[in-house]
Amino acid sequence: MKVLFLTPPLKAWDSHGDHKAANQMHAQLAAYLREKKLSEVAALDCRALDMGWDDMMKEVAKIKPTMVFVGELLHSTCGAAVIGYFNDSLKMIKEYDSSIKTVAGGLWYSGDWDRQMRLNPWIDYIMIGEAELTLEDLINNYKTKKHDEKDIPGLVHRNAQGTIVVGPHRDMIPDLNVLPMPAYDLFPMDRYVGHTYWKPFAELMTSRGCPGKCHFCYEWALYDARTASKDFTSWRGLKGKRIVDELELLEKTYGVTTIVFQDDAFNTDTEAMIEFCEEKLRRGNKIDWVCLGRADQWILQQDILPLMKKAGLFLALTGVEVEDDLSLSKSGKGVTIAQIKKTIDILRVNDIGSVGTVLIGLKEDTEAKIKERLRVADEIDPDIFALDYLTPVPNSPDWRYGIKKGWFDPEKIDLKTWDFQHPVVPTDFLTVEEVGRLGAWCMREYYSKPERIHRIFSSNYDNKVKLCVKDFMANIAKWEANSRTPAVSGVGSGQ
Numbered sequence: 384m385k386v387l388f389l390t391p392p393l394k395a396w397d398s399h400g401d402h403k404a405a406n407q408m409h410a411q412l413a414a415y416l417r418e419k420k421l422s423e424v425a426a427l428d429c430r431a432l433d434m435g436w437d438d439m440m441k442e443v444a445k446i447k448p449t450m451v452f453v454g455e456l457l458h459s460t461c462g463a464a465v466i467g468y469f470n471d472s473l474k475m476i477k478e479y480d481s482s483i484k485t486v487a488g489g490l491w492y493s494g495d496w497d498r499q500m501r502l503n504p505w506i507d508y509i510m511i512g513e514a515e516l517t518l519e520d521l522i523n524n525y526k527t528k529k530h531d532e533k534d535i536p537g538l539v540h541r542n543a544q545g546t547i548v549v550g551p552h553r554d555m556i557p558d559l560n561v562l563p564m565p566a567y568d569l570f571p572m573d574r575y576v577g578h579t580y581w582k583p584f585a586e587l588m589t590s591r592g593c594p595g596k597c598h599f600c601y602e603w604a605l606y607d608a609r610t611a612s613k614d615f616t617s618w619r620g621l622k623g624k625r626i627v628d629e630l631e632l633l634e635k636t637y638g639v640t641t642i643v644f645q646d647d648a649f650n651t652d653t654e655a656m657i658e659f660c661e662e663k664l665r666r667g668n669k670i671d672w673v674c675l676g677r678a679d680q681w682i683l684q685q686d687i688l689p690l691m692k693k694a695g696l697f698l699a700l701t702g703v704e705v706e707d708d709l710s711l712s713k714s715g716k717g718v719t720i721a722q723i724k725k726t727i728d729i730l731r732v733n734d735i736g737s738v739g740t741v742l743i744g745l746k747e748d749t750e751a752k753i754k755e756r757l758r759v760a761d762e763i764d765p766d767i768f769a770l771d772y773l774t775p776v777p778n779s780p781d782w783r784y785g786i787k788k789g790w791f792d793p794e795k796i797d798l799k800t801w802d803f804q805h806p807v808v809p810t811d812f813l814t815v816e817e818v819g820r821l822g823a824w825c826m827r828e829y830y831s832k833p834e835r836i837h838r839i840f841s842s843n844y845d846n847k848v849k850l851c852v853k854d855f856m857a858n859i860a861k862w863e864a865n866s867r868t869p870a871v872s873g874v875g876s877g878q
Contacts (some may be wrong), residue, residue, distance in 0.1 A: 623658025
C-alpha cells in the first residue's frame with residue numbers, strides 16, 4: 384500500500400511574495416505512517432516544483448498511490464483557498480482512477496465535514512481533528528476489514544448506501560513529543576523560500592491548540608464541531624530539546640538558515656522557551672527564527688528576550704487586531720492595547736523586528752472604527768503591518784453570525800477567494816466593497832510614512848527584517864487589487 388501526500392499547484396498570499404514551505408501536516412503524517420510501518424509513503428509538492436495540473440497527474444500516474452491525502456494546518460498557506468485547490472485535485476484523481484482512495488483532513492474539512500462531503504462526492508474520507516490516529520485506524524482497517532468504518536473515531540465516510548456517516552469523537556493526542564520527526568526527506572527542501580529573500584527556508588509547527596479563543600480564529604475550522612471549544616484550547620507543545628533536534632536536522636541535512644514557527648502562540652510555555660534557547664546555543668545551531676506569540680506572554684518573558692535574540696529570534700508577531708480594550712475583550716483576545724504597545728516597545732529595545740496583525744470587517748465595524756483602528760496601529764508602530772479581512776471559518780461564532788444574517792451561502796462560496804486577503808462579508812454597517820476600499824486605504828496609509836521606513840532601514844535589526852519589510856511594500860499593489868475584488872459568496876447588504 385502506498386499513501387501519497389499531495390500539494391497541488393497553488394500560490395502564496397500576495398502580501399508574502401515568493402513564499403513556500405513543506406506542508407507540515409503532510410510531513411508529520413508521512414513520518415507517523417512510516418514509523419508505524421503502516422504503508423509506503425510519498426509526497427508531491429507541485430507548488431515547490433512549479434508543476435502544473437497536467438504534470439501533477441503524470442506524476443501521480445508514476446507514483447501509483449493506493450490512497451491520496453490532502454490537508455493543511457495553516458491558514459497562512461493561502462487561507463481557505465487551499466481547500467478549493469485540494470478539492471479540485473481529488474476530483475481529477477478520482478476521474479483518472481476511481482479505485483484510488485481520496486482522503487482530506489485538517490483546516491476547514493474538520494469543521495465543515497458534512498458540507499465538504501456533500502459538495503465533493505469524489506472525497507472518500509475526511510479526518511476530523513488530528514489525523515495521525517484516525518489515519519492509522521483507517522489504513523489498518525483497509526487491510527483487515529475487521530471493523531465497521533462508522534466505529535473509527537474522527538472518521539467521516541460514506542456507507543454502502545451512499546449516506547455520509549461520522550464516527551465518534553477522537554480525543555487529542557496528549558503528548559506531541561511521542562510523534563516522530565517530520566519526514567522532510569520526502570520534500571524538495573532546496574526549493575523553499577520565505578518572503579522572497581529568506582532561503583533556504585522552512586516552517587515548523589511545534590504545538591497544537593491555543594490558550595485563547597478568538598471568535599475570528601481559523602483554528603475553529605481545525606476541530607470537531609461537537610467539542611471544538613474544548614479541543615481548540617487544549618494547547619500542547621514539544622519540549623525545547625525536541626525542537627532543537629528538528630532544527631539540527633534542518634540545518635545540517637538541508638542547509639536551512641531561516642525558519643518561522645507557525646504555532647499560534649509559540650511563547651506559551653516559558654520553561655520550554657528557555658530550554659529551547661539554551662539548548663540551541665549549546666549546540667551552536669545558527670538558524671535564525673521568527674515566531675508568533677501573545678502580548679501578555681511577551682511581557683512576562685521580557686527578561687529572556689536577550690536570550691531569545693541571542694538564540695536567533697529576529698522577528699516576532701503579535702496580534703493588534705482591533706482598536707480598543709472593549710473590542711479586544713469582545714473578540715476573545717484576552718489582552719489589552721497597553722500590553723500590545725509594550726510588546727512592540729520591548730521587542731524594539733532588543734533589536735527584534737515586529738509584525739502587528741490587524742483585522743477589519745468585524746460585524747460591528749464602521750468607517751470610523753476602521754480608521755481609529757489604523758490610528759491605534761500607527762501609534763503602536765509595528766515594523767510590519769499585516770492586514771487581514773475577516774474570513775469566517777466553520778465552527779466559529781463569526782461563521783454562525785454571517786449565515787444568520789444572510790451574508791453568505793456556505794453551499795455557494797468560492798473558497799479560492801476566501802483567502803483572508805479578499806473582503807468576503809459585509810459588516811452591520813458597511814458593504815463588502817466599502818470594507819475593501821477601507822482596507823486598501825489602511826495599507827497604503829500605514830506604509831506611506833517616510834519616518835517609519837527610515838527608522839526601520841537605519842535600525843540595528845537583522846537584515847532579514849528589512850528584506851521582509853521590502854517584500855511587503857513591493858506587494859502592496861497586489862494586495863490592494865484583491866481588496867477591490869470582493870469574493871464570490873452570495874453576499875447580502877451590510878446595512
